[in-house]
Amino acid sequence: MTTKNPQEIKLRIGVIGTGAIGSDHIRRCTHTLSGAEIVAVSDVNTENAKKAVTPYNPNARVYESGHDLINAENVDAVIIASSGQTHAEYVLSAIKAGKYVFCEKPLATTIEDCQNIIQAEQDQGRRLVQVGFMRPYDKGYRELKKIISDGIIGSPLMVHAVHRNQKVGESYVTHMSIFETLIHELDVLRWLLNDDYISAQVIFPRQTNYTHEKLRDPQIVLLETKSGIRIDVEVFVNCQYGYDIQCSVVGEKGTANLPDPAAVSLRLGEKLTTSILTDWKDRFIEAYDIEIQEFINGCLAGQLNGPSTWNGYVAAIAAVACVKAQDTLAIEPISIPDSPAMYK
């Protein structure tokens, strides 16, 4: 049924890592978004990769090596959804190949790797990487940012935030509260406030019985920004009751709160209730769609605008300071260098 016209050009994407989020992106690119198709996949478990892509494109090629996938001639862009430690290696490989790459957070697990990536991208002279911070695409955060930018609540002075997961597995340990969980706040709050961090402190409240030996849960992270805004983020990853993201910005004249997702309210059994989500994938499902669509559009237009390697780098700098603060319980300085022109 197809005619040939410019609208028809499709971005041919290869996906590295076909776990929960990688599989979700395959579905998303095929069925929900426009302008892209999945033509290649790769995973440490090749069988899984095959299974993940077959329902969406039985003709997609399954690669043993992520690097081969990156260098395949018919792959225009790469989505990296493999485990965190492998991100840097694949991102560098994609930059070297001159291909667009969408990398799930974290960009890298060390500051050095982030710096190497930035250097590689600088050497290419243009942005090739979008980092998977989806919250700036969320409708609620966008409304919040507009309210702040428009000066409606006056200059922001404080942020009270909450990041609660229903539960995590045994492999989730104390520092992951920072690198896996807080990382989203570290990125989105900078964007929201248009400001940078200068210090971090971590407080460990009494622990929940629902945690295990290697995980301090909950934690409270206190951040300070250049302009003096004070941020407290409660990170509680075994809160039992659901997945709950809260953000309250206190300005000189008023406060603005991120909305809870809309849900039917019931009057039943002597209670007024609305459901709370439990799966993080549902909470920002529309933000994921917009994020990846914007990546696709950016690739097709030759101009990426989403979260950059700089965002990934700065989040990593702040995260490293927070992890140090977990150990020292002291106020740890955060020093963020000036960004290269490309990222301004």
Added chain:
Amino acid sequence: MTTKNPQEIKLRIGVIGTGAIGSDHIRRCTHTLSGAEIVAVSDVNTENAKKAVTPYNPNARVYESGHDLINAENVDAVIIASSGQTHAEYVLSAIKAGKYVFCEKPLATTIEDCQNIIQAEQDQGRRLVQVGFMRPYDKGYRELKKIISDGIIGSPLMVHAVHRNQKVGESYVTHMSIFETLIHELDVLRWLLNDDYISAQVIFPRQTNYTHEKLRDPQIVLLETKSGIRIDVEVFVNCQYGYDIQCSVVGEKGTANLPDPAAVSLRLGEKLTTSILTDWKDRFIEAYDIEIQEFINGCLAGQLNGPSTWNGYVAAIAAVACVKAQDTLAIEPISIPDSPAMYK
């Protein structure tokens, strides 16, 4: 950048009527949804048609006649978004051409036209038409329907609904409260309750000063269903404060309310406030996306599942009774025949 594979087949759509909603569908099919492209347009104002499609597909063909568009060889499916009185004619033409057609509400402005369309579709032996009722695709209504179907609030006994527009123009007159506005409730409430109407009554409260001579505003429509459920719908199209859709279902054990759209809450100037939408296009924007995507998917799969000509017909029968009740102020019976097997 394109390879040839089965995923690539695109539905080639022609759009008749390029006003607000038609233009929106062109944008949506091109930029937001997957699996379709706009290849042809038509409008009573050919210049407007040209302008509407050019940014999205400069190569799309502009037709003087909607019928020529329908019969064009490269048009696989048609979206009808022209003025209400022309719908029946184009739908019949599309059915005759054996092409899939998405028709904005109303399906037709007379019962006879609806019957003719149903007959034509019956003659073709399969569903070719989807009617533009988008609310069943809204997340809130879907959650509401699931709660009812799951028996959570017990058998539904009553529905209290509200349909408020901020304001309407001078050309909007009393009976349009039914055919342009209430029509959405007439469709979605049948779907929600899985029931049919048997009578209607209209009550005219004291009029607002913000209306004009030819429009009774607000109105209250009382409906009764076969199973005895009683529905009251307030239709108030100059309510001044915003676009507001409410729906509360009262069951034997509890009640369930359609959620308001999520919005940032502000504490400012001695008030706690959230914004209320004013543009109806924003209220169900995601529902519109899903609705058209489902139409595209249905066409590509050869099987339409969305609101059918029967839905359009039944809504028209109920609407005609409501308009009569506006005149008589009596309880008017509504008689809905048994549906052909194709629509069950």
Added chain:
Amino acid sequence: MTTKNPQEIKLRIGVIGTGAIGSDHIRRCTHTLSGAEIVAVSDVNTENAKKAVTPYNPNARVYESGHDLINAENVDAVIIASSGQTHAEYVLSAIKAGKYVFCEKPLATTIEDCQNIIQAEQDQGRRLVQVGFMRPYDKGYRELKKIISDGIIGSPLMVHAVHRNQKVGESYVTHMSIFETLIHELDVLRWLLNDDYISAQVIFPRQTNYTHEKLRDPQIVLLETKSGIRIDVEVFVNCQYGYDIQCSVVGEKGTANLPDPAAVSLRLGEKLTTSILTDWKDRFIEAYDIEIQEFINGCLAGQLNGPSTWNGYVAAIAAVACVKAQDTLAIEPISIPDSPAMYK
């Protein structure tokens, strides 16, 4: 510990009827309110009367006859909380004795008795009776009335109200939905809107399984006022989930809703919940306090200002029309005469 001064004068009250509400008033006058003491009680069950008053005033006298209580020298004012059919007789007796009387609703069960009471009070030349409509003393209704009076939402056009009880006993039959339950809305909505009723219609939705043979439940009562305001009140006395009073006033420019009682919100078990009250005595507990305090103050000051016999009479006229409408299912006229000067 007491000195003699003007502040010290106490209103000596006798209570007729020591069931739930009568006992509550004894407690209230003794422990919560100021300026009154309970000196006498009477009940069809003398033992109950004794038990009810002893913890609060063991010296209070227990009368076999309500009329003897009314005429006792040391009784300054009377509270009537006996069964509805006995109200008129005791009110007339108190008026004849020239004593202030607080009469729980209904003032009387027939129009004629109301008229007799009004005549008796007219003959005395001053107000002696306050009728037990407590909602005008509720903070929420008062805020609502102020918003309407201040013109904030423009002229009121419609009211959507809900009166739900968790459950009622077997002795509660269809017409009691009007005289026992709707009667509160009949009074408070007149006060809220400063308007009178001109017609009533009753609709019987599908019945709940939680009712019995002699009770149609739920019901919807439609009222029309002189100025054309249309009111719908859902009365649902076996709603299962709690005691729930809702009132939404729709004006030309906006709407105002009676608040739900404040309650702690919980995030627990995948739900956000607040409790719904189940006992009607809790819902308006502060209004009851204010109502009786105002009666006490009015008696001490020689000037009653609360709901009058006229309010009781008009509510009865409207209630009789509603009961008729339950039988006829037709629109029944309500004719309310001009009030005597004393009640304006």
Added chain:
Amino acid sequence: MTTKNPQEIKLRIGVIGTGAIGSDHIRRCTHTLSGAEIVAVSDVNTENAKKAVTPYNPNARVYESGHDLINAENVDAVIIASSGQTHAEYVLSAIKAGKYVFCEKPLATTIEDCQNIIQAEQDQGRRLVQVGFMRPYDKGYRELKKIISDGIIGSPLMVHAVHRNQKVGESYVTHMSIFETLIHELDVLRWLLNDDYISAQVIFPRQTNYTHEKLRDPQIVLLETKSGIRIDVEVFVNCQYGYDIQCSVVGEKGTANLPDPAAVSLRLGEKLTTSILTDWKDRFIEAYDIEIQEFINGCLAGQLNGPSTWNGYVAAIAAVACVKAQDTLAIEPISIPDSPAMYK
């Protein structure tokens, strides 16, 4: 109109300090509460004292000296609502006279004065003092405490609290954020959690432009309890938008939030709004009533149960540590001794 019976005994109260809160208590005792009368007043401005009491009891005696009032034969109990620095002196005087005394917060402005008061009360062998912490009498806090005590949200781990005033005058300086404002949280959170503080830290966010040179505003106070619960309290006394008290308790299984006061919700001008209170006297008006009524009842029964001198002492210890933390910006230890048996 008065008979003589045991119910009639009234507590004869003298009020020292007839500013805003003192005058309010005169009104409250006379018109709202039962069992008390105001027989004496005293103020630094004798004219004001006279004016404050005359409308309620023209026969009340006006004293030049608070001590004379305390020792007056017809004064059974004293309410102290004079300026904070005078509290200790009057409380000691009342204890010495063996009279019941209700003292507005703070009990005293130094730890030593608190200790002296406790010693004096110990010497009398029974409680004579109730300190004016009214929040434990608030319905919302009580519901919150019950939820915690019942184990509904599991063991409490964190509390996020907010204390915002619309604005304060030029005389309000940095340390008053602790002694005048935070003092309420210092008391009520101990009561809520049934726990004691062990450390305090203060954070100064970027200042609002709406403050003055001698006031750091806002502030965040971090508290730690014996059981490891971590508390953050935002104190923001020029928040501009209203008087706002928030308290969210995070437990192992869920969270419980103090409710906002119930208020009519408006849909108006493209916004859904409810009013926020601006006057702190309105926020806890019912709690004030219950607090003073309980004091009256306790005096009449010879047994005080409300917040004790120990509560006042502990709040002062914690407040002193917080003020120190304002200076040092370090984590300051809080050491609370074991309470004498009388206060357990």
